[in-house]
């Protein structure tokens with residue numbers, strides 16, 4: 001890798017990328033060529049890298065739709081002027097926005113335009129023998145000269161053997177009767193650099209493969225219930241353009257038991273300490289059932305897809321009876337946690353009673369009360385469970401045709417008939433002869449993310465190659481060394497050794513000393529300046 | 531030792547380390563205060579010439595090294611270095627005892643990450659100082675490290691506790707230890723960059739690289755930049771590795787290796803800025819002070835990721851323990 005500015009060398013090494021922009025020439029082809037040169041220049045790469053960093057910032061400051069659509073809507077509601085404008089400009093979906101894509105696509109076009117020609121140049125450089133020794137060797141920044149008893153041939157042969165064994169490429173020659181030897185090493189630096197840049201392209205391809213052929217879904221599964229991998233079972237599902245949602249791998253599983261444990265000590269009280277989901281799964285419908293355990297860092301692999309445990313909460317079991325004692329509802333509803341002590345909200349909808357009933361619930365696993373906050377939970381485990389229920393009677397709105405969330409109750413056409421705090425086992429006789437509701441018990445649910453990303457292995461492979469290439473390119477130093485043997489003043493020979501670094505930070509004087517020592521000369525050299 | 535004793539011993543060692551480091555800082559500062567002027571007489575073996583001596587000719591020029599000549603403040607700086615080593619060993623002890631107390635790698639919350647990060651900074655500084663004379667840099671490493679440790683023991687302090695399940699992964703150990711060393715490297719690079727900017731300004735004002743005044747003990751701005759480059763060249767691949775290790779861990783825990791979570795986004799921004807730095811070092815017109823500014827920006831991004839994202843952002847990675 002050589003650029004016109006790595007001038008540790010008196011001779012400029014290689015043409016490099018043009019850095020000073022010349023004025024654009026006239027004519028279309030001239031202009032196009034000029035534009036292309038600008039785009040593939042080092043300075044453009046630098047500026048595009050800056051833009052990439054800058055363009056990422058709003059994605060971490062503003063809420064993002066991909067991660068948290070709810071907070072995006074809240075943000076827009078709270079900022080009625082800026083919200084919609086930023087939304088139109090893609091600021092809530094930064095990493096999928098056209099301007100973010102424009103930056104990285106330009107960067108990668110620049111990268112390709114930069115790397116491809118350099119592969120050719122490097123290929124040629126690796127096959128070109130090192131250049132002949134400069135006329136005045138001792139002018140180079142690292143050089144030495146000493147008298148020797150050896151003949152020119154013997155000295156050069158010895159130097160050659162030493163250099164070869166230290167993996168230098170060696171060439172011998174003679175200029176005006178003076179035999180010399182030229183050697184070069186460190187070609188792997190540029191190889192590493194090219195490999196690094198190329199593997200960045202492969203990472204981009206791997207990400208694209210994952211985006212096109214991968215899919216990801218979320219589902220909440222209650223203890224004792226099951227899941228089978230079809231689209232309708234998901235609470236949320238997203239897939240790439242090339243995925244046929246009808247063709248998902250046909251595995252299924254049931255959540256047998258979900259274990260959680262929380263810190264009870266003083267420090268970080270309430271922090272989760274254990275999540276374990278015991279499941280039984282079948283890779284295909286007819287296959288034998290296999291038991292396994294899913295933990296936070298140990299997903300379940302089935303058929304290329306992976307099942308991850310990402311959250312948990314409580315599901316409350318209620319039984320509702322009408323005024324004559326008939327059971328009109330017997331089910332568990334998922335309550336969604338809203339703080340780290342698992343204070344949770346949920347609803348119960350009973351369309352089969354007459355008139356329909358609805359309940360808004362606030363569940364407190366370890367209930368506490370105070371005047372300002374009302375009811376709240378002080379610990380995430382079921383130490384003192386209590387649910388505060390608000391009962392409503394009237395039209396649930398289920399027939400309106402508008403799809404309803406199972407987590408919210410539309411009370412616009414309902415009347416509130418009462419409020420009650422209940423503990424497991426309690427039965428509440430509803431007012432106005434509306435029947436009763438029994439708080440029958442508490443189960444847990446696990447929220448699972450099921451993901452399939454066919455690009456991830458390729459991405460990992462490319463990342464490993466990228467790191468290797470990067471390490472080579474940053475640690476290997478490319479240097480040249482020359483040895484000349486002249487006739488000595490008193491019959492013997494005079495050996496001159498000089499070296500050049502072709503990259504920043506490479507100090508070739510050690511090479512000169514080592515070779516001089518090997519040839520029996522003094523090792524006195526000097527350091528090259530930075 | 532009982533757990534209480536381990537805890538007390540760990541905290542005591544951290545405080546002792548801070549005390550020692552404060553002394554080191556004072557000695558480094560004293561070495562700057564004394565003997566501000568650079569002595570003119572700098573004896574150099576016979577200048578650029580070919581000396582013939584008995585058939586052997588050796589080409590010499592004045593040796594250029596990082597080493598400023600012997601000065602009155604040197605003794606103080608030597609004491610500062612020794613005290614920094616002592617502070618490092620004390621802190622190492624504190625971190626190890628903290629790990630024993632918690633029964634795991636000592637980086638489960640921001641306090642632990644901070645003391646281990648300070649250890650990383652001192653390790654990189656002392657590691658480089660084995661090969662190069664870094665006495666001139668001591669003051670500029672001890673000050674930020676002390677501030678950092680001060681924040682750790684006051685604001686960030688958390689009792690040792692078990693890890694939340696998402697952090698129970700050997701990738702945590704790999705990912706975080708790489709990040710800690712990178713933090714050391716980037717901090718070192720930020721210090722040398724800042725000094726190169728200051729020294730560069732003084733060089734321009736005085737019209738020479740052989741300046742007088744308080745920066746006279748430092749290497750020239752160009753050498754400072756070269757040193758920055760070396761350290762970034764070491765830390766950048768490691769940072770790349772840390773990010774990749776984090777991605778593997780994220781894939782294991784959440785089912786995606788990259789999700790543009792604020793923590794991931796800032797790790798990416800830091801990475802891109804240091805990539806820009808490396809490019810700037812190869813771009814005419816950028817390799818000098820502009821590159822130094824970029825290295826500083828990269829360090830700022832790293833710190834935004836650490837403080838800003840851990841404390842303020844709604845991130846999956848909120849493990850500050852606060």
Ligand code: HEM
Pocket residue numbers: 001002003006017039040041042043045107108110111112114115192193196197200470473474766804805808809812
């Ligand atoms: C995704 C964008 C890019 C990233 C992350 C990136 C990253 C890097 C890194 C980390 C280095 C330093 C390692 C080394 O010296 O080998 C580097 C060097 C280099 N990059 Fe890039 N690069 C990118 C795009 C480009 C583009 C578009 C160009 C062409 C204009 C380019 C040209 C170079 C050159 C010429 C060097 C070698 C500099 C030297 O001689 O030290 N890079 N790149």
